Amino acid sequence: MVSRVIPVDTFDLVIFGGTGDLARRKILPALYRRFCSGQMEGDSRIIGAARSDHTAEEFQQLIAEGIKEFDPKAYDAEKVAEFTSHLDYVHVDALGETGWKALAEKVSGDRVRAFYFSVAPSLFGALAERLHTHGMADSNTRIVVEKPFGHDLASARALNQDLAAHFDESQVYRIDHYLGKETVQNLMAVRFGNMLFEPLWNAQYVDHIQITVAETVGVGGRGEYYDKSGAMRDMVQNHLMQLLCLIAMEPPARFEPDAVRDEKLKVIRALEAVPADDIVRGQYSAAGKQPNYLDDVGDPTSRTESFIAMKVKISNWRWAGTPLYLRTGKKLKARTSEIAVVFKQTPHSIFGPESGSHRNILTIRLQPNEGMDLGVTIKEPGPGGMRLVDVPLDMTFAEALGPDAEDVPDAYERLIMDVIRGNQTLFMRGDEVEAAWAWADPIIDGWEQRGDRPMPYDPGSTGPEESMMLMHKDGRRWREIKT
Structure with missing residues (x-):
């Protein structure tokens, strides 16, 4: 190829x-x-x-x-x-x-x-x-x-008005490098180019969806900026929001900029308010000679989160009853970004309780080792009865595409060339940005008014213990952050 x-x-x-x-x-x-x-x-x-x-x-x-x-x-x-x-x-x-x-x-x-x-x-x-x-x-x-496209809804609107005073919306390209990743675009190809998945892409068959963006680094030299932003503003309101939209949106009539962005906007507007019990915020602690978050930002009283996990619900026919769990943070166990679509269990197992619990999981890896795999259940090889085991059907781009995978443009390459072509499909529209802030602002205002403090967590971990309970109370588990 x-x-x-x-x-x-x-x-x-x-x-x-x-x-x-x-x-x-x-x-x-x-x-x-x-x-x-x-x-x-x-x-x-x-x-x-x-x-x-x-x-x-x-x-x-x-x-x-x-x-x-x-x-x-x-x-x-x-x-x-x-x-x-x-x-x-x-x-x-x-x-x-x-x-x-x-x-x-x-x-x-x-x-x-x-x-x-x-x-x-x-x-x-x-x-x-x-x-x-x-x-x-x-x-x-x-x-x-x-980015950042504003600090809240009011500033985002003011920024959009400043740009609109001199340029038409069709001339403005709000760049989010996550949307330029090859795997993110392949997500649309998998969903809308394969009859296998689209009929199953709804609450009837999907148990839940997990979106994880984990980093191993701390705030570093960005402490002053980051402490005014936090994980919610820095990651959830933009990067994770875009991934959520692509995973949850309805099929657009055509693969054209406004058709795609119209469907993404509908998802954002269908997001429910998130109650305090469905949010966990954290700050990384010190480790050895490494400073903690408060030292990195130079403010011992800071209540800004370096980690956040939340349970999100979408009020529409496709996703009613299927939650999406989001988490992102600094100084975690490994650097990884992935989306996991966890399908429901079969309604009845003919193999009996000894066969165990099994699910199909479609995993989209954004970094590192971009690719996808689909977990399927098969018989474990060997004698001794019908023992079941889950194995992945793996499509790591570097292996599947060979030398051509090395020639895949990175996010900035693709997005800059799209600007020159005049293709806005992978760029955010002004009303989309404002809708995202309209959802995020009440969440942020809520914990500020309550005076909530982020929970401490150890560097190199998967975040605060409380984030585990966010899943456990629903009878679910986070996928392992693999090193």
Whole structure:
């Protein structure tokens, strides 16, 4: 099987914050890999824009060093030199007038123009306004904004209004790198491309669904930001919400941006309020010489969660009675992201109680080792009667697709190229973001008003013991977080 690379139209991509960590670590290495694959047309340009005063040559050297540091496997000195020849730089003041005239002159023309806001959200409105003022906000223009998309519903609405004042919704790309993962898109292919699954994808056959995003690292140098956010705002309201929508949404009429996003919006609006008894919050403790959460954020009184688990219900015909259990946290046992669709047991076992309890489980692994497996029940080999055992039908991409799996674009590669193509399917719409905050805000307000304190948990564990009880009280168990 040979991967098909489809070139995109000639473009100018301006990266505000082009010398920042995200640009050097993720965005520009992703563009370099697309360049190496032959997807970028010869005269496409990437223009860094930031407060620091660099020449184009200095910026090119900075990015070449970044590719060598953050993507050493793909680094090739000759290719990097060819790629960086497409890079330019403008010294721009987001809140002033410095550099805007020069930038407007560089991006003039009828080619696709994309502006990546790799800066703090507080600058989004100012950047949008100046792009409009200096004549760079026409029908060929697209803007890309990174999360967080607001801190609550009020700030998300204000941000959407700032962008809408200068750009149509069809020009705004709210990027969530989780939606660019190959396995996330394969989830839609599995659901809607296989007759085997879709008839069973409902409350009649599915017992429950688990979504886990576990990290082994702490908050690190993000302590000041993270303590104002916490796991709920940083992960659940966006990343886990998007996974929930894709797993639970109705089949769209067509695989088109608004058709897909309409169905995702319906899921968010059907989410029930979550009672306090169905939420567990935690903070990681100290371990050896490693600091605890309070030390990492520098606030001994902090009540911000580094872990959260919750039971979520969807009020619609498809999912009534089937709960979804979400959990995410820092300093857990292993780094893993997975969705597990746990099907109900057979209504009657012909093999008797000695055969044990068995379920079919479809597991979608987002990281590491992207892939899927379906647990099926078979007879255990050997004599001695009908003993049953569960085994996985495994589809690890690296094994199933061979060398082609190595050529699968990463999330940023795919999403940036979708921006250039004008395909918004994998990007969040403004009303979708606001609906997610409208669901999350009352949950956050509830524990703040109650004065709830997060439960302590040991680093390297699976979270607070109370999170186990969240499942046990329903007669269920979390899937093991495997190392």
